[in-house]
Amino acid sequence: MRRRKRPRCVMDRFLSNAVNRIDAKGRVSVPAHFRTVLQKRGYSELYALRCLDQAAMDVGGLDLLDRYEQRIAQEDPFLQTADDMSFFYHGDGTFLKLDQDGRVTLTDFIREHTGITTEVAFVGRGSFFQIWEPARLAAYGAAARARLLHLRQGTKPGERPE
């Protein structure tokens, strides 16, 4: 039985990863698969939020921000925490505009936080995706795998640590 050309089943989530090069103008192509997801979700504008604890940026549509704003609304608007959150989510992000060829230009702001210089690693994270400096991503991935492995080896029956 021949499988005809059909839409893939997981087109509505950001999955997998890719590394693309930055050209002389500072542009980099967003992976085609991610672009189709963006289109499917109706994202016309990309918003990039700086990760709190990693040298990466979270990238998604503006509804990424809506979720955070709902979170901020839970706080007392006159306390420090609400102010910090607003400061971080509203002020510490940056717009990424897709040009017609599906490329974005990276700002110095992003380069500083991520350490990106010549290449960009795109990592799908489900409802959003991340951009990394490839070497840092590799290091982070290795550390994450090590933690998981350690966790699994430590959870043998009767030998659970901690």
Added chain:
Amino acid sequence: MRRRKRPRCVMDRFLSNAVNRIDAKGRVSVPAHFRTVLQKRGYSELYALRCLDQAAMDVGGLDLLDRYEQRIAQEDPFLQTADDMSFFYHGDGTFLKLDQDGRVTLTDFIREHTGITTEVAFVGRGSFFQIWEPARLAAYGAAARARLLHLRQGTKPGERPE
């Protein structure tokens, strides 16, 4: 029925940040993105309030005052605190006039409070924006992120605002 995508436009909130230079006449360009938001919100005049606890100015339309008056209303009007707040917010504001190139001239009052000399950092805060001296902004941002990170690590698992 679930409405998946809100037609919320990018242009109705102050987001992201930018740094612009002050020219010899003391003028500085308000970022183009912020100007479109101002126009969309129908702000004909800008009002700048000095932040109570930061070396920054809150800038927005006159409804910015509403925000602070709500704050004052929470205090007991009999006490000194309410009087202080009223004095501070009502008396320590400045009007900023946009010239036809979208620039404002910074007053000495603003320079004094913010420490701004040659460059101005604009920071979106949703319904208004702030102006900072860039180095001070960086320092404050680092502190704010540290507080948030600490807060996040302190929250129970599954409570991460994601």
Added chain:
DNA sequence: CCTGTTCCCGTTGACGCCCATGATGCCCCA
């Protein structure tokens, strides 16, 4: 007269739009 403000101009550098190219993978058909 001097200082500060407002309008208007030109410059420049960054960014968006467009087209070209090469690489890769898929499909169809011989």
Added chain:
DNA sequence: TGGGGCATCATGGGCGTCAACGGGAACAGG
């Protein structure tokens, strides 16, 4: 089954537009 043709995609670059910026000139007020 293999090869030609087509589609897709990452990448490079030319070029026009616009925002940021600098400065001249026309005011106004003190």
